[in-house]
Amino acid sequence: MDTGTHVVMGISLGGLATLDPTIASDPLLPTSVMIATIIGSQAPDFDTVLKLRNNAVYIRNHRGITHSIPAIFIWPLFITGGIILLTPETNWLTVLLWSFIAVFLHIFVDIFNAYGTQALRPFSNKWLALGVINIFDPFIFFSHLVAFAFWALGLPPGRTMLVLYLVLVSYYFWRIIEKRRVVQLAKTLHPDATHVFVSPSIRWSQWHVVIRTRDVLFVTECKNHQIEYFEQYSFDPIPNIPIINAARKDSNLSAFLSFSPTYRWEVEEKGEITEVRFVDLRYRSKGHYPFVAIVQLDQNLSIISSYTGWVFSEETLQKKLNIVTE
Incomplete structure (x- = not known):
């Protein structure tokens, strides 16, 4: 997801954390946990600094080791350690838990866009990219802002964010179903397709689709459950020349x-x-x-x-x- 969406997710997690009885009973914890969830929601993307070197290094490594299985555990330790240095009296176990949730959620939601992550490293370098959510999804971002507005109006943050997350879970399931419909339509039109590559656009009803057969690459778009063809190219494996x-x-x-x-x-x-x-x-x-x-x-x-x-x-x-x- 984009940086802005990860920020609002971090804030919403801080609100959701108020349902934790430990946090509710400790006046110091809400602030510490909010800081932890905001930083945790951003931490895996700190590898964006690789852009300062060059695009090749950035493309090869972004969402790689920083989004891996070890990173899920390492980032929370760094975040919790930093917060403890500033506020030694805080409940470090609770801060560690919610920073872990923030880091995990960041990595998990990144799997759902077309870019994906190498979330299975070090066991596999395969890119996991489900291609169901755009890098910036207006519904996800603005639904957070609506929830924050209700929070500002006095609704309990924990329950408000719980409703938000239930809505978002339903939204993700719906997007998964929609993508499957796109893939099935492409395979119906091309029974000989060996691969169907689907990338979401910023619009709900519009998907970028590449259909690959043994001989041809069809560049298409699926809009309102209709496939529109743009270009087609011969499928030529990279030659050994x-x-x-x-x-x-x-x-x-x-x-x-x-x-x-x-x-x-x-x-x-x-x-x-x-x-x-x-x-x-x-x-x-x-x-x-x-x-x-x-x-x-x-x-x-x-x-x-x-x-x-x-x-x-x-x-x-x-x-x-x-x-x-x-």
Whole structure:
């Protein structure tokens, strides 16, 4: 989820925690627990600082080890330790419990969007991405704000947030059912489909869908339970040829391939430069595919420049590559 949603989730957990009898009987605990749930709801995303290095490092590692099984236990220990240093008299066990819940909830809800997490590390590096909730979901965010408004008007925070979470659980189940309907529709139209990749949009009734058969990739959109076709490409596995093998040694392309499950590739000669381009097909927007990886090589197959990330125009992409092509 986006940062804002994780923040409001942290606040709502702090409100929900007031149902805990231990917190209700200790005047110091509500504040300590609220701090713990807010920090815990953000902690796994502290790896965003990897963007300061480069996109390749960020893409390969974001939502990796910081969202792993060990992280579920390590983050709460750090958070609780910090709070104890500031308020030694606080009930550390209760703070530890609610910081654990906050960290766990952060990692758990991130599994439901198309980006996903490596939540099973160190046992598996597989990305878990259910693709049922958009990175920013207006209903989830604004339902929190409505609950906060009732809280501000004097309703008990614990019961108010409990109702909120019951509503959100129902919402998640509904989104799971809707995604299954999209997948089933795609398979009905293409019984020979080997994979159906579904990414939610910000609109409830609209889904980005890539249908892969043994020979073709269909880029489509499901809107109001109707499939609309945009483009189709031949499904060509990455070939074992010198130019591609040289490009795959680049860290940007390697990071892209570690993350993207469905893409098309192309090789283009541009004078003395050869450009290898990979395009993720899941995020088509207004006829453009913004998530790409590009490697430019010279005639000796040496890498000149490369880039991976989100770009929304060819001009911007070429500026990022810092190469003037003719």
